[in-house]
Amino acid sequence: MRPAIPADPVPNPGIIFDTLLAHQRSAVLRTAIELDLFRAVGEGPADAATLAARCSTSQRGMRILCDFLTIIGLLAKQDGVYSHTPTSALFLDPRSPASLHSMARFMGLAEMTSSYDRLTEIVRSGRTVLPGTGSVEPDNPMWVDFAHSMAPMMAPMTGPLGRIVLQGRTGPMRVLDIAAGHGLFGIEIAKQNPEAHIVALDWERVLEVAYANACVAGVGERFERLPGSAFDVDYGGPYDAVLLTNFLHHFDVPVCLDLLKKVRAALKPGGVSATLEFVPNEDRVSPPMAAGFSLTMLVTTAAGDAYTFRQLAAMHQEAGFRQIEAHPVPNSPHTVVTGIAE
Amino acid sequence: MRPAIPADPVPNPGIIFDTLLAHQRSAVLRTAIELDLFRAVGEGPADAATLAARCSTSQRGMRILCDFLTIIGLLAKQDGVYSHTPTSALFLDPRSPASLHSMARFMGLAEMTSSYDRLTEIVRSGRTVLPGTGSVEPDNPMWVDFAHSMAPMMAPMTGPLGRIVLQGRTGPMRVLDIAAGHGLFGIEIAKQNPEAHIVALDWERVLEVAYANACVAGVGERFERLPGSAFDVDYGGPYDAVLLTNFLHHFDVPVCLDLLKKVRAALKPGGVSATLEFVPNEDRVSPPMAAGFSLTMLVTTAAGDAYTFRQLAAMHQEAGFRQIEAHPVPNSPHTVVTGIAE
Numbered sequence: 001m002r003p004a005i006p007a008d009p010v011p012n013p014g015i016i017f018d019t020l021l022a023h024q025r026s027a028v029l030r031t032a033i034e035l036d037l038f039r040a041v042g043e044g045p046a047d048a049a050t051l052a053a054r055c056s057t058s059q060r061g062m063r064i065l066c067d068f069l070t071i072i073g074l075l076a077k078q079d080g081v082y083s084h085t086p087t088s089a090l091f092l093d094p095r096s097p098a099s100l101h102s103m104a105r106f107m108g109l110a111e112m113t114s115s116y117d118r119l120t121e122i123v124r125s126g127r128t129v130l131p132g133t134g135s136v137e138p139d140n141p142m143w144v145d146f147a148h149s150m151a152p153m154m155a156p157m158t159g160p161l162g163r164i165v166l167q168g169r170t171g172p173m174r175v176l177d178i179a180a181g182h183g184l185f186g187i188e189i190a191k192q193n194p195e196a197h198i199v200a201l202d203w204e205r206v207l208e209v210a211y212a213n214a215c216v217a218g219v220g221e222r223f224e225r226l227p228g229s230a231f232d233v234d235y236g237g238p239y240d241a242v243l244l245t246n247f248l249h250h251f252d253v254p255v256c257l258d259l260l261k262k263v264r265a266a267l268k269p270g271g272v273s274a275t276l277e278f279v280p281n282e283d284r285v286s287p288p289m290a291a292g293f294s295l296t297m298l299v300t301t302a303a304g305d306a307y308t309f310r311q312l313a314a315m316h317q318e319a320g321f322r323q324i325e326a327h328p329v330p331n332s333p334h335t336v337v338t339g340i341a342e
Numbered sequence: 343m344r345p346a347i348p349a350d351p352v353p354n355p356g357i358i359f360d361t362l363l364a365h366q367r368s369a370v371l372r373t374a375i376e377l378d379l380f381r382a383v384g385e386g387p388a389d390a391a392t393l394a395a396r397c398s399t400s401q402r403g404m405r406i407l408c409d410f411l412t413i414i415g416l417l418a419k420q421d422g423v424y425s426h427t428p429t430s431a432l433f434l435d436p437r438s439p440a441s442l443h444s445m446a447r448f449m450g451l452a453e454m455t456s457s458y459d460r461l462t463e464i465v466r467s468g469r470t471v472l473p474g475t476g477s478v479e480p481d482n483p484m485w486v487d488f489a490h491s492m493a494p495m496m497a498p499m500t501g502p503l504g505r506i507v508l509q510g511r512t513g514p515m516r517v518l519d520i521a522a523g524h525g526l527f528g529i530e531i532a533k534q535n536p537e538a539h540i541v542a543l544d545w546e547r548v549l550e551v552a553y554a555n556a557c558v559a560g561v562g563e564r565f566e567r568l569p570g571s572a573f574d575v576d577y578g579g580p581y582d583a584v585l586l587t588n589f590l591h592h593f594d595v596p597v598c599l600d601l602l603k604k605v606r607a608a609l610k611p612g613g614v615s616a617t618l619e620f621v622p623n624e625d626r627v628s629p630p631m632a633a634g635f636s637l638t639m640l641v642t643t644a645a646g647d648a649y650t651f652r653q654l655a656a657m658h659q660e661a662g663f664r665q666i667e668a669h670p671v672p673n674s675p676h677t678v679v680t681g682i683a684e
Binding site: 010011012013014015016017019020021022023024025026027028029030031034035056057058059060061062063064065067068070071072073074077086087089090091092100104107108110113116117119120122123124125126127283284285286288289291292294295296297298303305333 | 352353354355356357358359361362363364365366367368369370371372373376377398399400401402403404405406407409410412413414415416419428429431432433434442446449450452455456458459461462464465466467468469625626627628630631633634636637638639640645647675
């Protein structure tokens with residue numbers, strides 16, 4: 001991940017212009033994806049006129065778009081010919097198996113970004129301007145999009161999370177995957193342990209995406225669907241492991257605590273809870289991506305936050321967990337926090 | 343100015359997240375200015391609760407806002423207490439004489455930024471989606487705002503431009519300041535040469551701002567107003583110098599050429615034309631701020647651009663200028679291009 005911009009020791013107005021114009025970067029990347037430019041560049045290095053023809057745009061617009069993408073490091077330019085950088089080839093060309101194309105499209109959707117036009121109002125009130133509880137309204141259709149789109153971002157984290165959860169656990173086991181989304185975390189457990197049975201909990205339409213992914217991965221027969229709200233449905237159980245991925249950050253501490261108590265009650269003694277989260281350091285301003293995630297929660301939820309390990313550990317402890325540990329996921333802004341049910 | 347982000351030699355998904363979320367940076371700075379946060383921080387280092395009280399916001403919103411500003415280098419944080427960085431103290435606190443506060447407010451206005459939501463359409467068509475010719479529509483009221491707001495950004499450039507224009511020129515002289523805006527460039531000439539008479543050309547309401555600035559600077563008696571379009575009004579003359587600051591980039595090459603011919607015709611033989619511009623290198627992708635300015639012209643004009651020195655020199659030559667020279671303005675993204683009328 002990119003390091004934080006350090007506070008310049010001498011006054012530098014450049015950072016102010018850079019910040020005021022930063023929105024241009026997001027717009028340019030979103031437009032390049034909408035025009036399928038990274039696929040067009042992948043067809044072979046080309047000048048602006050050729051790329052304009054491939055993407056059915058004006059030449060003036062394409063030249064200025066490609067120059068800007070070069071300035072921000074997402075294309076290369078040599079003698080007027082544009083080509084992929086290593087990053088754009090691997091992560092933005094839709095033909096790359098590691099492409100983050102769909103995720104980038106999701107993150108650029110107007111419903112994800114338009115609230116920032118009202119950020120002043122949000123800071124004043126301290127909560128989202130989205131209807132109701134924001135992104136965690138029951139059956140919010142954005143989570144179907146999320147399940148479809150964010151899998152490429154989460155895929156590299158499934159292996160590490162699976163190994164952390166399964167450490168020393170073999171043989172038949174039941175695993176509850178709360179807010180399963182794309183389902184990839186439970187699916188990974190099922191793949192690593194052929195005797196694991198997964199119960200995936202999410203909104204019904206989201207579970208359709210997860211179940212399809214499970215079938216493609218060959219674990220559909222061990223993938224059970226439990227539709228509804230994590231706060232309302234009976235979890236069943238008892239479980240050997242509960243996955244709680246990218247979920248706690250949507251809620252305030254008392255709500256998280258209630259949920260963790262419900263999770264603990266559904267676990268066998270000695271069972272493990274595994275929470276995947278953006279976990280900032282105790283200073284709350286580093287590392288930049290995990291710490292900056294609080295802003296997304298301010299804008300999209302009523303009371304969510306990126307919690308520090310100290311906060312998460314305190315919640316787990318109060319909910320009846322012991323051996324609470326943080327496992328940073330390599331090359332990612334995420335951390336897995338595990339606790340053992342007493 | 344901040345250097346361009348170099349294309350990473352190894353694939354790095356971090357830059358993609360950073361770019362997709364870059365719009366958050368602009369929104370956070372705009373909101374901090376709207377809440378007058380930098381003034382509140384200037385009243386003394388304080389925690390989030392205190393700053394929330396000073397700015398009448400929620401504590402949750404203020405904490406997350408200040409943490410994000412710290413992450414992007416525009417505040418400092420120590421033990422939960424926020425304070426100015428050298429940059430925010432000098433350039434963002436409204437009480438600082440060098441404050442860019444008004445400029446930042448102008449650049450964050452919705453009319454300046456909302457077109458980026460339609461960037462895909464703009465790249466397809468190759469021109470602004472603003473009505474008519476965009477920012478250069480006759481009497482566009484944004485230029486009154488501009489004259490009020492952008493003076494702090496331009497002020498450090500007036501001295502260098504004045505010295506370049508006056509080099510070897512003393513005694514009585516007549517100077518035409520085309521698209522005068524805030525008027526600061528002509529005013530600086532009048533200050534450096536007490537025998538200079540300035541004719542400032544701009545829309546009538548913009549000239550009111552410039553004339554007020556001239557009176558405050560004590561040169562109002564040598565500051566003549568010529569209201570109208572630079573393309574339509576009779577320049578009068580002949581002049582010893584013509585200033586053409588931040589103007590050519592709004593138009594295409596044939597229009598720039600016509601204008602430069604009109605400028606040359608208004609100059610005495612040996613008179614100087616001084617153009618202040620964002621001038622990218624011939625690769626058009628460096629330096630980042632000058633090169634990136636083409637995007638602003640794509641979004642706000644029908645056919646404008648940031649021209650390279652080679653392009654500007656060719657236009658000047660064809661318009662009848664000789665000794666065409668580029669003078670980069672130190673510590674700024676701007677360049678002064680001069681030409682001598684034949």
